[in-house]
Amino acid sequence: MTSPRTFTGDPDIRVEGLTKRYGRRTAVDDLSFTARPGRVTGFFGPNGAGKTTALKAVVGLARPTAGRAFLRGTPVTAMKPDARLLGVHIEPCGAHPGRTGRAHLRSLTALAGLPRRRVGEVLELVGLADAATRRVGKYSMGMRQRLGLAAALLGDPEILVLDEPVNGLDPEGIRWLRTLLRDRAANGGTILLSSHMLGEAAQTVDDVIMIARGRLVHAGTIRDLERSGESVVVVRTGAAERLSSLVVAAGGRTKRDDGGGLLVEGLDAAEVARLAHRDGVLLEEVVQRTASLEDVFFDLTGGANR
Ligand SMILES: Nc1ncnc2c1ncn2[C@@H]1O[C@H](COP(=O)(O)OP(=O)(O)OP(=O)(O)O)[C@@H](O)[C@H]1O
Secondary structure, eight states: OOSOOOOOSOOSEEEEEEEEEETTEEEEEEEEEEEOTTEEEEEEOOTTSSHHHHHHHHTTSSOOSEEEEEETTEEGGGOOOOTTTEEEEOSSOOOOTTSBHHHHHHHHHHHHTOOTHHHHHHHHHTTOGGGTTSBGGGOOHHHHHHHHHHHHHTTOOSEEEESSTTTTOOHHHHHHHHHHHHHHHHTTOEEEEEESOHHHHTTTOSEEEEEETTEEEEEEEHHHHHHHOOEEEEEEETTHHHHHHHHHHTTOEEEEOTTSOEEEESSOHHHHHHHHHHTTOOEEEEEEEEOOHHHHHHHHHTTOOO
16 A cells, blocks of 8 residues: 555445344344545444454455445455455454564465565564564563554555454554554555444544444444534532523423433523523533533443443
């Protein structure tokens, strides 16, 4: 991916009606989505939502019960492995704990028919050059994550599929990964990454696919999702009932919060203050609280852990 790609309008990844059952358990349920060139697509869902299972089917590592995944319009099951087209990091990365990071990458390079110099280049790229001769069994979780990324990047692929790439990285590592992925997208690359933490990945992704219990619950841009978080005004007053009826008459909604305050939806803080002032209701505190991305995530997925 040395030069920016020409956009053809075709999604690099297209998933249609993907379903995967393990016995009677449905891990992925009739899932359809796309991931496009020049964008980082985040694939979100709570633990056990079916992210890893779906990503395995996308890259041809798992056979769907129904539905299909396409890369550039070709069914993934009909494609030959091509490290220049597709790079994948899904744990476990398969590195033997007794081998060094460099030896692991060298064998992958040989297997994929890539030039041997790529090993040194990707070790440098992921910040593992100094640890290249250490055994993988001695690597920290963050280092193993970097090694998995190095393996995915060996062919400098146009499409990257990464399962929970942020796991185990420290804040500096997360920032480094964000820059790396944003740069690749800016050069026309397609990146699909999964995460169970929407807030943390928000600065990295452009598009959001969200699943819960194997089903799609939301697809759109991260900007739209950020805007969708409704704000709530938290009010403390000795005249909550009076204020509540004023708010309702003005078209808002109210409920009591656990701390004895009044939560107002549908009006902003200034409107609530104006209503109170007009009727001589004394307000002890007025705070506008915007729903965080984590709140939005929780609302959309129903906090659906299995
Ligand atoms: N090989 C398997 N055999 C049986 N059940 C499986 C298998 N792989 C996954 N599952 C089940 O499918 C469901 C989805 O699992 P999956 O690992 O895809 O979710 P996930 O969203 O990646 O979760 P996490 O964030 O916890 O990794 C879970 O209920 C899991 O127990």
